[in-house]
Amino acid sequence: xxxxxxxxxxxxxxxxxxxxxxxxxxxxxxxxxxxxxxxxxxxxxxxxxxxxxxxxxxxxxxxxxxxxxxxxxxxxxxxxxxxxxxxxxxxxxxxxxxxxxxxxxxxxxxx
Amino acid sequence: xxxxxxxxxxxxxxxxxxxxxxxxxxxxxxxxxxxxxxxxxxxxxxxxxxxxxxxxxxxxxxxxxxxxxxxxxxxxxxxxxxxxxxxxxxxxxxxxxxxxxxxxxxxxxxxxx
Numbered sequence: 001x002x003x004x005x006x007x008x009x010x011x012x013x014x015x016x017x018x019x020x021x022x023x024x025x026x027x028x029x030x031x032x033x034x035x036x037x038x039x040x041x042x043x044x045x046x047x048x049x050x051x052x053x054x055x056x057x058x059x060x061x062x063x064x065x066x067x068x069x070x071x072x073x074x075x076x077x078x079x080x081x082x083x084x085x086x087x088x089x090x091x092x093x094x095x096x097x098x099x100x101x102x103x104x105x106x107x108x109x110x111x
Numbered sequence: 112x113x114x115x116x117x118x119x120x121x122x123x124x125x126x127x128x129x130x131x132x133x134x135x136x137x138x139x140x141x142x143x144x145x146x147x148x149x150x151x152x153x154x155x156x157x158x159x160x161x162x163x164x165x166x167x168x169x170x171x172x173x174x175x176x177x178x179x180x181x182x183x184x185x186x187x188x189x190x191x192x193x194x195x196x197x198x199x200x201x202x203x204x205x206x207x208x209x210x211x212x213x214x215x216x217x218x219x220x221x222x223x224x
Contacts, residue, residue, distance in 0.1 A: 030211060031211045031212075035215075040200075040220070041217065041218075042202065042215055042216060042217035042218050043154075043202065043215040045214070045215070048212065088153065088154065090154070092211045094211070097159055097166070097167060097211070098144060098156040098159050098167055098169075098170070099144070099146075099156065099204075099211075099213060100156065101146075101153045101154040101155075102153060103152065103153035104153050
């Protein structure tokens with residue numbers, strides 16, 4: 001089964017700084033998604049990537065998927081305290097069925 | 112259009128009791144997935160169901176855990192004779208048939224005392 005590894009495990013940045021979170025799959029993915037989770041709450045869908053080389057942006061968050069569809073990065077520009085939380089990458093290796101998730105990256109943004 | 116609903120949001124059970132977690136998928140979604148998030152760990156797949164059918168239960172513990180998604184009504188994740196190690200957040204997601212886009216519910220936080 002596929003494995004997803006996220007790095008770093010945790011990240012502390014000063015407000016206004018840029019940051020990147022990485023997600024690497026052991027297999028080629030059919031689809032990859034990024035979620036944000038506030039401690040003790042559910043998952044908030046951020047973005048979904050399906051095509052090799054695809055890049056999507058929403059407000060100050062940009063996600064990319066490499067051509068081989070095994071590696072993704074999430075980049076936050078000019079971070080704010082509202083960006084704090086746990087970022088999870090998830091992926092499927094088929095067009096339907098279960099998702100595998102990374103262990104998450106805990107982001108702290110210091111004002 | 113309501114999203115995925117889960118209830119209860121919080122559930123406290125004593126060791127040995129049964130826990131029943133409910134998930135109502137989004138309207139029109141016929142596929143349901145259950146995931147478990149243990150403290151300080153990531154989400155782990157448990158089971159994937161269609162109406163009246165279990166598609167993939169490779170992530171379900173062999174004993175005490177069962178899941179169903181009947182023709183009518185919500186999907187139920189049932190844990191019999193709960194133990195402290197079952198304490199976790201249980202998330203349900205739903206999707207349209209043949210789609211990998213899963214929409215998550217808010218989760219049920221189970222605490223076993």
